[in-house]
Amino acid sequence: MLEFVLNFLFPPVCSICGKLNKNWLCSNCEKRVQRLEKSCVIEIKNKNYEKLLYIFQYESLVRKLILRYKFSNQAYLNHFFANMIIKNEENCKLLQEYDLLIPVPMHHRKMQKRGYNQTELVANELSKILKIPTKSDILIKVVNTVTQSKLGGKARQSNIQHAFFVPKDGEVEGKKIILLDDIYTTGATSQECSRVLKEAGAEEILILVLAKD
Numbered sequence: 001m002l003e004f005v006l007n008f009l010f011p012p013v014c015s016i017c018g019k020l021n022k023n024w025l026c027s028n029c030e031k032r033v034q035r036l037e038k039s040c041v042i043e044i045k046n047k048n049y050e051k052l053l054y055i056f057q058y059e060s061l062v063r064k065l066i067l068r069y070k071f072s073n074q075a076y077l078n079h080f081f082a083n084m085i086i087k088n089e090e091n092c093k094l095l096q097e098y099d100l101l102i103p104v105p106m107h108h109r110k111m112q113k114r115g116y117n118q119t120e121l122v123a124n125e126l127s128k129i130l131k132i133p134t135k136s137d138i139l140i141k142v143v144n145t146v147t148q149s150k151l152g153g154k155a156r157q158s159n160i161q162h163a164f165f166v167p168k169d170g171e172v173e174g175k176k177i178i179l180l181d182d183i184y185t186t187g188a189t190s191q192e193c194s195r196v197l198k199e200a201g202a203e204e205i206l207i208l209v210l211a212k213d
């Protein structure tokens with residue numbers, strides 16, 4: 001019912017050109033985006049997370065889409081991004097080895113301002129399809145940090161340090177976790193979130209991002 005009402009209020013349109021389209025992407029634009037798809041897995045050493053899966057390189061059309069998704073009130077793009085992740089069978093196989101999906105949280109004040117956490121919306125879509133639960137109350141952002149993209153490499157690390165907190169250790173203990181974020185640049189956010197999750201007992205962490213810079 002809710003979905004019906006939402007579709008009426010916000011009819012599904014192609015996420016790129018804006019034409020009405022029930023799949024959120026018309027075939028023309030799909031071809032344009034497909035050319036940019038990577039779905040690349042990297043094994044990580046000497047960090048608190050073991051793997052990084054990114055769907056796109058952060059450039060051209062994809063960069064524009066992510067910026068619109070984050071800053072221009074275009075929350076409906078979550079369908080598009082979730083579909084880009086799950087339409088690749090290898091991605092699905094890998095993700096289904098994990099127990100929990102955790103979106104990188106926003107500070108509650110930033111959340112109030114934007115109205116939605118773009119990463120959480122994609123996580124919810126993935127949960128429905130992959131049957132992996134999304135938990136948004138396991139990892140909390142306790143410090144309202146400066147937006148990472150405004151800072152250089154070293155400053156990013158100190159900016160984000162001690163910004164996250166795991167209120168319920170029991171829920172991550174022994175779990176294989178997918179940590180979902182939008183953009184991977186220096187990996188400072190991934191590292192800090194993974195650090196607190198590992199301290200709380202997480203067994204293994206895969207970082208899943210829409211795009212890698």
Ligand SMILES: [Zn+2]
Pocket residue numbers: 014015016017018019025026027028029030
């Ligand atoms: Zn289109």
